[in-house]
Amino acid sequence: MITVAQVIVDVAAYPVDRPFDYSVPAEMTQIIEIGSRVKVPFGPRNVLGFVVAIKNETDVPLEKIKPVSQLLDFEPVLTAEMLELAKWLKNETICYEIDALQVMLPSALRAKYEKIVNLQTDIEVLPRALQEVFRTAPHVNLNVFEKNNLLTELKQALNNKQVSIENIVKQKGKVKEVRKVQITQDVQKLMEIHQQISNRAKKQKQLVEWMQNHAGEVITPEVIYKEAGTSSQVLKSVVELGAAAFVQEEVFRDPFAKEVQKTKFLSLTDEQSSALNQIMAAIDDKQPETFLLHGVTGSGKTEVYLQTIAKVLSKGKEAIVLVPEISLTPQMTERFRSRFGEMVAVMHSGLSVGEKYDEWRKIHQGKVKVVVGARSAVFAPFENVGIIILDEEHESTYKQEDSPRYHARDVALWRAGYHQCPVILGSATPSLESFARAKKNVYKLLTLKDRALKQSLPKVEIVDMRDELKKGNRSMFSQSLVESIHTRLEKNEQIVLFLNRRGYSSFVMCRDCGTVLQCENCDISLTYHRKNEKCKCHYCGYEIHVPKTCPQCQSDHIRFFGTGTQKVEEELAKLFPGARVLRMDVDTTRTKGSHEQLLQAFGDGEADILLGTQMIAKGLDYPNITLVGVLSADTSLHLPDFRAAEKTFQLLTQVSGRAGRHEKPGEVVVQTYTPEHYAIELSQAQDYEPFYEREMHMRHHAGYPPYYYLALIQVSHEDVLMAADYAGKAVEWLRSQLSFKVSIIGPTASGISRLQNRYRYQCLLKYKVEPDLIPTLLQLIKIYRSNWIKKGINLTIDLDPNMI
Ligand SMILES: Nc1ncnc2c1ncn2[C@@H]1O[C@H](COP(=O)(O)OP(=O)(O)OP(=O)(O)O)[C@@H](O)[C@H]1O
Ligand SMILES: [Zn+2]
Ligand SMILES: [Zn+2]
Numbered sequence: 001m002i003t004v005a006q007v008i009v010d011v012a013a014y015p016v017d018r019p020f021d022y023s024v025p026a027e028m029t030q031i032i033e034i035g036s037r038v039k040v041p042f043g044p045r046n047v048l049g050f051v052v053a054i055k056n057e058t059d060v061p062l063e064k065i066k067p068v069s070q071l072l073d074f075e076p077v078l079t080a081e082m083l084e085l086a087k088w089l090k091n092e093t094i095c096y097e098i099d100a101l102q103v104m105l106p107s108a109l110r111a112k113y114e115k116i117v118n119l120q121t122d123i124e125v126l127p128r129a130l131q132e133v134f135r136t137a138p139h140v141n142l143n144v145f146e147k148n149n150l151l152t153e154l155k156q157a158l159n160n161k162q163v164s165i166e167n168i169v170k171q172k173g174k175v176k177e178v179r180k181v182q183i184t185q186d187v188q189k190l191m192e193i194h195q196q197i198s199n200r201a202k203k204q205k206q207l208v209e210w211m212q213n214h215a216g217e218v219i220t221p222e223v224i225y226k227e228a229g230t231s232s233q234v235l236k237s238v239v240e241l242g243a244a245a246f247v248q249e250e251v252f253r254d255p256f257a258k259e260v261q262k263t264k265f266l267s268l269t270d271e272q273s274s275a276l277n278q279i280m281a282a283i284d285d286k287q288p289e290t291f292l293l294h295g296v297t298g299s300g301k302t303e304v305y306l307q308t309i310a311k312v313l314s315k316g317k318e319a320i321v322l323v324p325e326i327s328l329t330p331q332m333t334e335r336f337r338s339r340f341g342e343m344v345a346v347m348h349s350g351l352s353v354g355e356k357y358d359e360w361r362k363i364h365q366g367k368v369k370v371v372v373g374a375r376s377a378v379f380a381p382f383e384n385v386g387i388i389i390l391d392e393e394h395e396s397t398y399k400q401e402d403s404p405r406y407h408a409r410d411v412a413l414w415r416a417g418y419h420q421c422p423v424i425l426g427s428a429t430p431s432l433e434s435f436a437r438a439k440k441n442v443y444k445l446l447t448l449k450d451r452a453l454k455q456s457l458p459k460v461e462i463v464d465m466r467d468e469l470k471k472g473n474r475s476m477f478s479q480s481l482v483e484s485i486h487t488r489l490e491k492n493e494q495i496v497l498f499l500n501r502r503g504y505s506s507f508v509m510c511r512d513c514g515t516v517l518q519c520e521n522c523d524i525s526l527t528y529h530r531k532n533e534k535c536k537c538h539y540c541g542y543e544i545h546v547p548k549t550c551p552q553c554q555s556d557h558i559r560f561f562g563t564g565t566q567k568v569e570e571e572l573a574k575l576f577p578g579a580r581v582l583r584m585d586v587d588t589t590r591t592k593g594s595h596e597q598l599l600q601a602f603g604d605g606e607a608d609i610l611l612g613t614q615m616i617a618k619g620l621d622y623p624n625i626t627l628v629g630v631l632s633a634d635t636s637l638h639l640p641d642f643r644a645a646e647k648t649f650q651l652l653t654q655v656s657g658r659a660g661r662h663e664k665p666g667e668v669v670v671q672t673y674t675p676e677h678y679a680i681e682l683s684q685a686q687d688y689e690p691f692y693e694r695e696m697h698m699r700h701h702a703g704y705p706p707y708y709y710l711a712l713i714q715v716s717h718e719d720v721l722m723a724a725d726y727a728g729k730a731v732e733w734l735r736s737q738l739s740f741k742v743s744i745i746g747p748t749a750s751g752i753s754r755l756q757n758r759y760r761y762q763c764l765l766k767y768k769v770e771p772d773l774i775p776t777l778l779q780l781i782k783i784y785r786s787n788w789i790k791k792g793i794n795l796t797i798d799l800d801p802n803m804i
Pocket of ligand 1: 266267269270272295296297298299300301302303425428452453621657661
């Protein structure tokens with residue numbers, strides 16, 4: 001009897017997305033499992049694939065069927081649930097099934113290929129240059145030949161069948177080991193060794209003295225060098241004397257740098273209890289109900305999550321907690337870790353490939369029960385999920401922008417259905433989509449109106465910057481904000497200053513003609529970097545020196561304009577010479593751990609003012625912050641995005657929420673050039689519902705979600721005419737297929753009309769109900785994959801796009 005594996009292969013750009021049949025060689029039949037990765041021949045190559053089914057028959061003629069060439073996992077990496085979820089994702093987001101499968105795995109398991117050249121003959125037969133290369137080993141990486149300019153010779157040898165080339169799947173993220181120092185437990189012995197050391201070897205004596213206070217500890221050499229002020233030489237000689245030993249320790253890389261204190265459960269407020277009880281009931285009844293936990297900033301949503309998780313754990317189940325990447329601060333993760341200790345895994349982009357792989361393995365092996373992570377943690381391979389929580393559910397980062405273009409909320413709801421467990425969507429400013437669903441009772445609304453300790457929400461003052469200008473104040477700080485900062489500094493209270501977007505408006509402009517320096521590839525403004533007097537494109541990395549004269553009018557009045565965090569920092573230094581300022585933006589948080597260090601320092605009171613971008617808008621919870629200043633509320637308001645008002649309202653509410661969370665009352669100053677805009681006006685009261693009503697009205701009027709669905713089709717090509725032409729073809733084809741109920745907008749050049757040297761055109765579909773839409777789009781994809789792709793066209797479809 002034949003054993004056949006159905007395999008989804010890692011081959012993009014194949015017109016039909018379906019599994020292929022492979023025969024399973026006899027030696028593999030006992031060990032191959034559904035969900036394992038394999039290597040299979042596909043055309044002339046060997047490619048990675050996932051086994052999605054095993055069966056005993058096939059429609060492929062027996063003489064044509066090819067065997068699986070290699071089994072990569074002895075234990076499957078994907079569960080049956082994941083395979084099912086991938087099929088759903090493929091239809092839901094219109095992606096290749098392989099993309100859906102790959103996104104569920106840590107990148108360490110998303111294998112990379114290496115090309116290996118195998119010697120197939122006696123080495124002497126080869127040309128001299130190739131002999132050199134094969135002298136050390138019969139298998140050599142192709143890049144060695146590339147480096148040594150031997151590709152022509154290699155090709156010749158390949159034609160002569162003297163060598164063969166093979167794709168090897170490269171395994172990354174191996175188990176990590178560290179070398180540590182085990183200090184002798186026996187203090188007596190350490191004292192004896194100390195005596196033996198001659199007085200001239202002062203350094204050795206000092207080290208052994210230090211070790212007496214650390215007897216029995218296992219410490220990394222680096223820490224010893226630092227704390228004992230010694231060198232590797234000295235350590236080595238002391239180890240030889242028997243004061244300590246080197247040990248090799250296999251470690252799970254621990255992304256939590258330091259120990260955390262255990263915290264106890266707080267006794268809940270009435271509002272919190274009521275919310276918790278309703279969620280508990282759904283857990284007990286195994287109801288896959290979705291709760292929208294709408295609580296003002298500081299209302300104690302996190303405490304509700306924590307107690308829900310405790311309940312889930314007591315039932316022997318697991319919990320998935322998603323938080324937006326930027327609020328995955330140490331403060332946030334520590335709150336979970338301090339409750340549940342070693343049972344928590346953390347996943348975020350700051351971890352190395354190996355660290356992510358370790359965290360994933362802890363989940364896969366059942367070593368942890370809770371995962372706190374960014375978007376992709378929604379795929380955590382737990383098999384008995386009891387709750388899925390999305391904190392700050394309105395955040396746009398829950399949507400993935402590349403294939404598969406999924407929204408973590410949708411995946412969470414799907415998994416909850418599979419596991420028969422509830423989902424909690426939490427936010428102080430829910431997305432309009434979710435709040436609308438709650439109003440229709442699709443989700444169950446849970447409300448926390450008050451802050452946990454009944455602190456009042458901070459008072460928000462809106463300052464019209466146009467008036468400041470009229471009064472002759474040309475600085476970026478209004479008089480009111482300056483006064484408020486002074487008051488806090490006098491009282492030794494802390495201040496958070498928020499600058500919308502990184503390097504906002506920090507562009508180079510000619511004051512004579514208004515020319516702004518733009519990226520040659522991307523058609524967006526370049527950002528000025530003071531440090532090296534350069535201008536840089538944040539999409540593609542292109543950079544130039546700031547020119548001495550304007551490229552348009554040759555005026556020398558060309559210089560940077562507007563406000564970046566560095567500029568604000570300088571002005572702060574002028575206005576408040578004594579104040580200690582911490583700047584937190586992409587530039588100061590590039591190195592690993594710097595984010596944590598800065599926040600820790602601020603929390604410890606080492607600075608008076610924390611100045612930062614989006615990154616500080618969320619999650620900060622320090623008792624001494626009593627003033628929040630927003631330097632310019634307008635930037636996000638003028639983005640070319642139908643959600644601009646919603647985003648601005650959310651941002652202002654979130655930052656305001658950082659002030660006065662504990663005993664001391666808070667105050668907020670918002671500076672703007674458009675104080676009459678409803679998003680700004682209504683954020684003053686921090687009252688969500690009036691904003692919701694107003695914004696829903698606007699969306700209805702303009703025909704946007706949640707009243708309509710959107711689909712975005714983007715076509716790109718290096719040649720602008722090709723891009724435009726094929727975008728036109730796509731639109732024409734859609735018009736011929738879809739009913740008049742779908743409005744088809746475009747094609748037009750995309751907001752960013754050129755990115756990484758490709759011109760981009762797009763078309764937007766707006767629709768309410770259109771049963772034919774998905775099948776039609778799938779048809780379009782098929783046309784694209786079988787024909788257009790060969791012409792260098794790239795076509796993507798995003799159902800539910802973020803427009804910016
Ligand atoms: N029941 C309670 N009793 C006492 N303190 C509480 C209680 N619940 C929460 N707190 C405290 O109130 C503060 C705010 O709570 P938390 O951070 O959970 O609110 P949140 O709604 O998640 O806030 P945000 O959305 O603004 O981040 C925290 O310092 C928390 O420890
Ligand atoms: Zn000019
Ligand atoms: Zn660019």
